Amino acid sequence: xxxxxxxxxxxxxxxxxxxxxxxxxxxxxxxxxxxxxxxxxxxxxxxxxxxxxxxxxxxxxxxxxxxxxxxxxxxxxxxxxxxxxxxxxxxxxxxxxxxxxxxxx
Numbered sequence: 536x537x538x539x540x541x542x543x544x545x546x547x548x549x550x551x552x553x554x555x556x557x558x559x560x561x562x563x564x565x566x567x568x569x570x571x572x573x574x575x576x577x578x579x580x581x582x583x584x585x586x587x588x589x590x591x592x593x594x595x596x597x598x599x600x601x602x603x604x605x606x607x608x609x610x611x612x613x614x615x616x617x618x619x620x621x622x623x624x625x626x627x628x629x630x631x632x633x634x635x636x637x638x639x640x
Contacts (some may be wrong), residue, residue, distance in 0.1 A: 545586045551580035566620045566630045570613065577609040 552575055559572030581602045588598020620630055627634050 542590050544587060546583065549579045549582045549586070552582075552604070561585065564632050566616075566623070566632065566635070570616050572618070573616075574609065574613065580610075622632050 556572045556575030557580060559575065560569055563572060564571050584598045584605065584621045585597075588595065588601075592598075623635055623638070624630050627638060
């Protein structure tokens, strides 16, 4: 694999990254913090795709190509989420989840 780094070490780091994202998503009250937590989850999954593909099929690039698509979807999702958050902030002058729950449509 990579010189001096085993797949178990990489999967451990990505699992920690994934669960930090899950914890942040569940516990945060700010929409921006929740968006950052979702991005951590996406990034952990992308690294897992690349590492597992490199480990199972060292000459194939399917994991890398799939990861590029995941990154593109994550970028589009972030742009859409930030635009929604900016629109909410303009209406409420707050980006807290509790304020969004009381928002009238």
